[in-house]
Amino acid sequence: xxxxxxxxxxxxxxxxxxxxxxxxxxxxxxxxxxxxxxxxxxxxxxxxxxxxxxxxxxxxxxxxxxxxxxxxxxxxxxxxxxxxxxxxxxxxxxxxxxxxxxxxxxxxxxxxxxxxxxxxxxxxxxxxxxxxxxxxxxxxxxxxxxxxxxxxxxxxxxxxxxxxxxxxxxxxxxxxxxxxxxxxxxxxxxxxxxxxxxxxxxxxxxxxxxxxxxxxxxxxxxxxxxxxxxxxxxxxxxxxxxxxxxxxxxxxxxxxxxxxxxxxxxxxxxxxxxxxxxxxxxxxxxxxxxxxxxxxxxxxxxxxxxxxxxxxxxxxxxxxxxxxxxxxxxxxxxxxxxxxxxxxxxxxxxxxxxxxxxxxxxxxxxxxxxxxxxxxxxxxxxxxxxxxxxxxxxxxxxxxxxxxxxxxxxxxxxxxxxxxxxxxxxxxxxxxxxxxxxxxxxxxxxxxxxxxxxxxxxxxxxxxxxxxxxxxxxxxxxxxxxxxxxxxxxxxxxxxxxxxxxxxxxxxxxxxxxxxxxxxxxxxxxxxxxxxxxxxxxxxxxxxxxxxxxxxxxxxxxxxxxxxxxxxxxxxxxxxxxxxxxxxxxxxxxxxxxxxxxxxxxxxxxxxxxxxxxxxxxxxxxxxxxxxxxxxxxxxxxxxxxxxxxxxxxxxxxxxxxxxxxxxxxxxxxxxxxxxxxxxxxxxxxxxxxxxxx
Numbered sequence: 001x002x003x004x005x006x007x008x009x010x011x012x013x014x015x016x017x018x019x020x021x022x023x024x025x026x027x028x029x030x031x032x033x034x035x036x037x038x039x040x041x042x043x044x045x046x047x048x049x050x051x052x053x054x055x056x057x058x059x060x061x062x063x064x065x066x067x068x069x070x071x072x073x074x075x076x077x078x079x080x081x082x083x084x085x086x087x088x089x090x091x092x093x094x095x096x097x098x099x100x101x102x103x104x105x106x107x108x109x110x111x112x113x114x115x116x117x118x119x120x121x122x123x124x125x126x127x128x129x130x131x132x133x134x135x136x137x138x139x140x141x142x143x144x145x146x147x148x149x150x151x152x153x154x155x156x157x158x159x160x161x162x163x164x165x166x167x168x169x170x171x172x173x174x175x176x177x178x179x180x181x182x183x184x185x186x187x188x189x190x191x192x193x194x195x196x197x198x199x200x201x202x203x204x205x206x207x208x209x210x211x212x213x214x215x216x217x218x219x220x221x222x223x224x225x226x227x228x229x230x231x232x233x234x235x236x237x238x239x240x241x242x243x244x245x246x247x248x249x250x251x252x253x254x255x256x257x258x259x260x261x262x263x264x265x266x267x268x269x270x271x272x273x274x275x276x277x278x279x280x281x282x283x284x285x286x287x288x289x290x291x292x293x294x295x296x297x298x299x300x301x302x303x304x305x306x307x308x309x310x311x312x313x314x315x316x317x318x319x320x321x322x323x324x325x326x327x328x329x330x331x332x333x334x335x336x337x338x339x340x341x342x343x344x345x346x347x348x349x350x351x352x353x354x355x356x357x358x359x360x361x362x363x364x365x366x367x368x369x370x371x372x373x374x375x376x377x378x379x380x381x382x383x384x385x386x387x388x389x390x391x392x393x394x395x396x397x398x399x400x401x402x403x404x405x406x407x408x409x410x411x412x413x414x415x416x417x418x419x420x421x422x423x424x425x426x427x428x429x430x431x432x433x434x435x436x437x438x439x440x441x442x443x444x445x446x447x448x449x450x451x452x453x454x455x456x457x458x459x460x461x462x463x464x465x466x467x468x469x470x471x472x473x474x475x476x477x478x479x480x481x482x483x484x485x486x487x488x489x490x491x492x493x494x495x496x497x498x499x500x501x502x503x504x505x506x507x508x509x510x511x512x513x514x515x516x517x518x519x520x521x522x523x524x525x526x527x528x529x530x531x532x533x534x535x536x537x538x539x540x541x542x543x544x545x546x547x548x549x550x551x552x553x554x555x556x557x558x559x560x561x562x563x564x565x566x567x568x569x570x571x572x573x574x575x576x577x578x579x580x581x582x583x584x585x586x587x588x589x590x591x592x593x594x595x596x597x598x599x600x601x602x603x604x605x606x607x608x609x610x611x612x613x614x615x616x617x618x619x620x621x622x623x624x625x626x627x628x629x630x631x632x633x634x635x636x637x638x639x640x641x642x643x644x645x646x647x648x649x650x651x652x653x654x655x656x657x658x659x660x661x662x663x664x665x666x667x668x669x670x671x672x673x674x675x676x677x678x679x680x681x682x683x684x685x686x687x688x689x690x691x692x693x694x
Contacts, residue, residue, distance in 0.1 A: 001503035001504060001505050001523035001524060001525045001551075001553070002015060002016045002057055002058075002461075002463070002501065002503045002525050002527075003015050003016075003057070004546065004548060004551060004577070012035055012036065013035075013070065013072065014546050015057055015058070015069050015070040016057060016058050016069065016070070016463050016465065016499055016501065016503075016527070017465060017497075017499025017500075017501065017527055017528075017529035017544070017546070017547070018068070018069030018070065018465070018499065019069070019414070019416075019546060020035070020414070021033075021412075021413060021414030021426075021428070022067055022068050022069030022070070022410065022440075023067060023069050023070045023071070023072060024064055024065075024066060024067035024070070024071045024072070025072050025074075026071070026072070026073045026074065027045065027074045027076070027187065027189055027240075027242075028074070028075060028076050028079055028173075028185070028187040028242045028244060029242045029244055029258035029260055029305075029307065030187065030189060030240045030241070030242040030260045030261075030262055031240075031260065031262050031303055031305065032044065032189075032238060032240070032262065033238065033262070033264040033301055033303075033428065034236060034238060034264055034266070036193075037124075037167045037169070037191070037193060038099070038124060038126075038165070038167055038193075041099075042099075042124075042167070044169065044191055044238070045074060046102065046104075046120045046121075046122055046169060046171055048093070048095075048102065048104040048120045049076050049077055049104065049118065049120040049171040049173065050074055050075070050076060050077075051075050051076060051077045051078070051079070051080065052073075052074070052075040052080060053072065053073070053074050053075075054071075054072070054073040054075075055070070055071075055072055056070055056071040056072075056073075057070050058070055058404070058444050058446055058463055058465070059388070059390055059404030059405065059406050059444045059445075059446045060388075060406075061356050061369060061371055061388060061390070062321075062354040062355065062356040062371030062372055062373040062386070062388050063309065063321060063323060063354060063356055063371075065325065065352050065354070065373050065375060065386065065408075065409070066327075066350070066409075066410060066411065066412060067408065067410050068408040068409070068410045068440055068441070068442035068467060069442075069465075076118070076171065076173045076185075076187055077106065077118045077173055078106075078116055078118060078173065078175040078185070079173060079175060079183075079185040079187070079244065089108065089693050089694055090105070090106070090107050090108065090693065090694055091105065091106040091107075091691060091692070091693045092104075092105045092106075092691065092692060093105070093632075093689065093690060093691025093692070094689070094690060094691075095687060095688060095689035095690070096687065096688055097685060097686065097687035097688075098685050098686055098687075099124055099125065099126060099685070100122060100123055100124040100125050100126070100167075101122070101123055101125060102120065102121065102122040102123075102689075103120070103121055104118070104119065104120035104121070104691075105118070105119055105120075106118045106119075114176065114177050114178065115174070115175065115176045115177065116174070116175050117172075117173070117174050117175075118171075118172070118173040118174075118175075119170070119171065119172045119173075120170070120171045121168070121169065121170045121171070122167075122168060122169050123166070123167075123168045124165070124166045124167045124168065125166070126165050126166055127164050127165060127166040164194075164195070164196040164197075165193075165194065165195045165196070166193075166194055167191070167192065167193040167194070168191070168192055169189075169190060169191035169192070170188070170189070170190045170191075171187070171188070171189055172187070172188040173185065173186070173187045173188075174186045181247060181248040181249075182245075182246070182247055182248075183244075183245075183246045184243075184244070184245050184246075185243075185244045186241070186242065186243050186244070187241065187242045187244075188240070188241045189238065189239075189240045189241070190237075190238070190239050190240075191237050191238050192235075192236075192237040193234075193235065193236050193237060194234075194235050195232075195233070195234040195235075196231070196232070196233045196234075197231065197232045197233075198231050230270070230271065231270075231271055232268070232269065232270045233267075233268070233269045234266075234267065234268045234269075235265075235266070235267045236264075236265060236266040236267070237264070237265060238262065238263065238264050239262075239263045240260065240261060240262040240263065241260070241261050242258060242259065242260040242261075243258070243259045243260075244256070244257070244258050245257045245258075251313070252312060252313040252314075253310070253311070253312055253313075254310075254311045255308070255309070255310050255311075256307075256308075256309045256311075257306075257307070257308050257309075258305075258306065258307045258308075259305070259306045260303070260304070260305045260306075261303070261304055262301070262302075262303040262305075263300075263301065263302050263303070264299075264300070264301040264428075265298070265299065265300045265301075266297075266298070266299045266427075267296070267297070267298045267299075268296065268297045268298075268425075269294075269295070269296045270294070270295040270296070271294045271295075294336070294338065295336060295337055295338070296334070296335075296336040297333075297334070297335050297336075297425070297427065298332075298333070298334050299331075299332070299333050299427045299428055300330075300331070300332045300333075301329070301330070301331050301412075301428055302329065302330045302331075303327065303328075303329045304327065304328040304329070305325065305326070305327045305328075306325070306326050306327075307323060307324070307325045307326075308323060308324050308325075309321060309322075309323040310322050310323065316360075317359065317360040317361065317364075318357065318358070318359055318360070319357070319358040319360075320355075320356075320357050320358075321354070321355070321356045321357075321358075321371075322354070322355050323353070323354050324351075324352070324353050325350075325351070325352040325353075325354075326349070326350070326351050326352075327349070327350040327351075327352075328347070328348075328349055329347065329348060329350070329412065329430065330345070330346070330347035331344075331345070331346055331347075331412070331428050331429055331430045332344070332345040333345070333427050333428065333429055335427075344429055344435075346379065346429070346430040346432050347430075348377065348378040348379045348411075348430055348432075349376075349377075349378045350375060350376065350377045350378065350411065351375070351376045352373060352374065352375040352376075353373070353374055354371060354372065354373040354374070355371060355372055356369065356370070356371030356372075357369070357370055357371065364394075365393060365394040366391070366392075366393045366394075367391055367392055367393075368389070368390075368391040369389065369390045369391060370387075370388070370389045371387070371388050371389070372385070372386065372387045372388070373385075373386040373387075373388070374386070375409060377409075377411050377431070377439065379411070379430060379431060379432040379433060379434070380411065380431060380433055380438070380439050381433050382439070384409040384439065385407075386406065386407045386408055386409055387406070387407060388404075388405070388406030388407065389404065389405055389406070390402075390403070390404035390405075390406075390446075391403060391404070398451055398452050398453045399449065399450075399451050400449065400450055401447075401448070401449045402446075402447070402448055402449065402450070402461075403446065403447040403448075404444070404445075404446040404447075405443075405444065405445050405446075406443070406444050407441065407442070407443055408441070408442040408443075408444065409439050409440065409441055409442075410431075410439065410440040410441075410442075411430060411431040411439045411440075412428065412430060412431075413428070413429055413430075413431060413437075413440060413471060414426050414427070414428050415427055415428070415429055415471050415472065415473055415492060416471075416472045416473065416545065417472075417473040417474070418472060418473065418474040418583070429471075431469075436492070436494065437471060437492060438469045438494070439469060440467060440468065440469045440470065440471075441467070441468045441469060442465060442466065442467045442468075443465070443466045444463065444464070444465050445463065445464045445465075446461060446462070446463045446464075447461070447462055448460050448461030448462055448503075454509065454510070455508065455509055455510060455511060456506075456507070456508060456509065457505070457506075457507040457509060458505070458506055458507075459503075459504075459505040459507075460502070460503065460504050460505075461502070461503045462500075462501070462502045462503075463499070463500065463501055463503070464498075464499075464500045465497075465498065465499040465500070466496070466497075466498055467496060467497040467498070467499070468496050469494060469496075470494070470495045470496060470497045470531055470533075471492045471493070471494060471495075472492065472493045472495070472533070473492055473493075474493060474536070493533050493535050493536060494533070495531050495532050495533035495534070495536070496531070496532050497529065497530065497531045497532070497544060498528075498529070498530050499527065499528065499529045499530075499544075500527065500528055501525055501526055501527030501528065502525070502526045502527075503523070503524070503525050504523070504524045504525075505521065505522070505523050506521070506522040506523075507519075507520070507521050507522075508520040508521075515560055515561040515562075516558060516559070516560050517558070517559040517560075517561075518556070518557070518558055518559075519556075519557045520554075520555065520556045520557070521553070521554070521555040522552075522553075522554050522555075523551075523552070523553040523554075523555075524550075524551070524552050524553075525548075525550070525551045526549065526550060527547075527548065527549065527551075528543075528547065528549065529543065529544040529546060529547040530542065530543055530544060530547065531543075531544050533607075536607050537606050537607045540606075542581075542606065542607040542608050542609075543581040543608045544581075544608070545580070545581065545582075545608060546580065547580070547581055547608070548577050548578045548579075548580065549578040550576070550577065550578045551575075551576070551577040551578070552574075552575070552576040552577075553573070553574070553575050554572075554573070554574040555571070555572070555573050556571065556572045557569065557570075557571045558570040558571070565626060565627055565628055566624065566625065566626050566627075567624075567625045568622065568623070568624055568625070569621075569622065569623040569625065570620075570621075570622050571620070571621050571622075572618070572619065572620045573618070573619045573620075574616075574617075574618045574619075575615070575616060575617055576614065576615070576616040577614065577615045577616070578611070578614055578615075579611045579612035579613050579614050579615060579648070580611065580612050580649075580650075581608035581609075581610065581611050581612075582608060582610055582611070582612060582650070582651050583604055583605055583606075583607055583608055583609065583610070584604065584605045584609070584610055584651070584653065585602055585603070585604050585605075585653050586603045586604060586605055587602075587603045588601065588602055588603065612648045612649070612650070612651070613647070613648055615647045615649070616645060616647070617640075617641045617642075617643075617645055617647065618641070618642045618643055619638065619639065619640050619641065619642065620638070620639050620642060621636060621637065621638035621639070622636060622637055622638075623635070623636035624636070630692050630693040630694060631690070631691075631692045632690065632691050632692070633688070633689065633690045633691075634687075634688070634689045634690075635687075635688050636686070636687050636688070636689075637684065637685065637686045637687075638684075638685045638687075639683070639684055639685075640683040640684075640685070641683065
């Protein structure tokens with residue numbers, strides 16, 4: 001509970017009212033800034049290479065900094081267990097699905113099993129084989145192919161989209177164990193995504209004119225056809241590496257040092273092609289115009305980070321961590337429009353130190369973890385101090401109460417760019433007091449209880465989060481903003497946010513009936529996320545773009561042992577969530593500028609004044625697990641959205657236009673059409689994975 005599962009366009013985590021950029025994602029200590037493959041249908045992390053995942057949903061400890069929502073730590077194969085590295089032989093495996101292929105291998109590279117090498121790679125084959133599964137996923141992201149335009153005339157626009165898409169990623173992990181007290185590991189992560197769309201649009205307008213004559217009326221009908229082509233190209237990727245050293249100096253003292261490099265880029269390009277207008281047959285006003293418009297967004301991040309943690313066991317009831325972290329980060333952002341270019345590039349040092357103590361009291365019935373983190377950030381006038389404390393108390397062996405409080409700071413921010421017509425997009429910037437981009441600061445309060453016995457777990461938590469310095473880019477009041485900054489800078493609105501909610505989890509664990517095992521989870525979240533900007537909505541609060549009042553998740557997992565060498569896994573997932581809020585255009589108005597020129601602006605509704613329909617779907621998957629000695633195989637099939645519910649996951653508006661047959665001009669009707677992007681329909685996928693050890 002508390003982690004949204006209804007956003008089909010992204011595999012980023014929306015945790016307790018937070019946004020994906022507010023989560024610290026660490027892969028072997030390497031910060032990852034983008035976690036999507038294939039429009040969010042795939043995670044950026046290859047499950048074949050991941051051994052452990054630790055999730056801290058909120059109020060996390062002082063060891064972690066730079067984010068205000070949550071922490072997700074992922075550990076690759078053989079990077080954590082110092083006693084088992086290299087204990088297996090050569091392992092090779094691979095898998096094939098309807099969307100791509102993957103391969104992985106693990107090789108001991110020293111005879112006495114003191115070093116191993118693991119590699120895993122994936123490649124989508126969607127640019128080679130386009131099947132129904134790929135087409136359905138693409139349509140769910142890009143929306144419907146046919147729009148109705150011009151309600152005052154008979155008009156129809158048909159879009160033909162030819163997408164080319166693929167992704168690939170690679171994980172390489174090397175581990176060395178010189179002795180029983182030392183572990184050195186190095187990880188390399190590389191990922192690339194590419195999407196190109198050629199879009200051909202044809203609009204046909206049938207317009208009827210009625211003219212009064214002396215002897216009555218006559219009518220005339222004109223058919224006009226407009227065609228244009230355009231192209232978009234998106235590329236994004238991550239290249240990173242980490243080096244980890246862990247040393248057990250004694251039974252009471254351990255050191256861990258990490259050095260990482262992470263680079264992310266995202267590039268989006270849009271350009272018009274030929275624009276042709278034909279106003280009936282043999283009409284002299286036919287036009288054939290070359291495309292001239294070019295828009296581009298590009299965003300780059302370069303992150304160099306080093307951490308040093310020292311752990312001291314001061315007796316059986318006291319565990320002390322003292323650490324340092326240094327970060328050098330550079331972020332560049334360019335937004336190129338036909339008549340304007342925005343450019344930003346910032347680089348800064350951030351140096352942090354922390355102390356965290358874990359105390360076990362009253363025969364370990366009470367655990368208290370106080371801590372404090374201090375950060376010097378080069379582009380801020382303030383030294384950031386973040387105290388934190390968390391703890392729990394066991395009332396009885398299965399029942400405990402828990403609470404946490406903390407302050408958190410974030411200076412690497414993903415900015416939301418609001419666009420009613422094109423859909424919102426996002427880009428990364430560094431906080432910079434010189435440009436009125438202050439560091440985001442959050443305060444979190446968490447409290448609850450849990451009841452845990454071998455076959456049942458009940459967990460209930462409440463949370464309250466306050467966030468200052470929420471930044472957003474919007475065309476609202478843009479004419480005012482241009483008077484305050486130079487044309488090449490990014491003007492951002494600064495506001496605040498509040499998230500509150502209650503999470504409930506019921507889990508049935510390891511229920512066995514003969515050869516059948518069952519595990520089940522029922523999760524419910526009641527939440528609210530609101531933002532307040534003094535320059536938007538007349539200063540009144542409004543729902544955040546990811547605000548969802550209710551979310552229910554029901555998960556069932558059945559395992560049936562058919563024989564000593566074969567078993568079957570059957571899982572089902574049901575998700576229900578309140579529809580997301582959105583903003584809609586209302587009309588146009590004209591403003592007279594100081595130089596007596598006029599400018600036409602769009603009137604939009606109050607921020608996020610409307611909501612999409614509620615979201616719900618039911619999924620199911622089955623996997624046959626086969627193993628003969630050292631050979632293993634998994635053959636599976638999955639069904640997405642079994643009852644084929646057409647969830648609307650976003651709206652994109654276009655201005656209705658008609659073609660004036662006499663002049664050949666496109667004229668606005670003053671109306672707007674919503675292009676609905678719907679969820680994936682009933683989808684069937686098959687996969688097979690095999691592996692062997694020798």
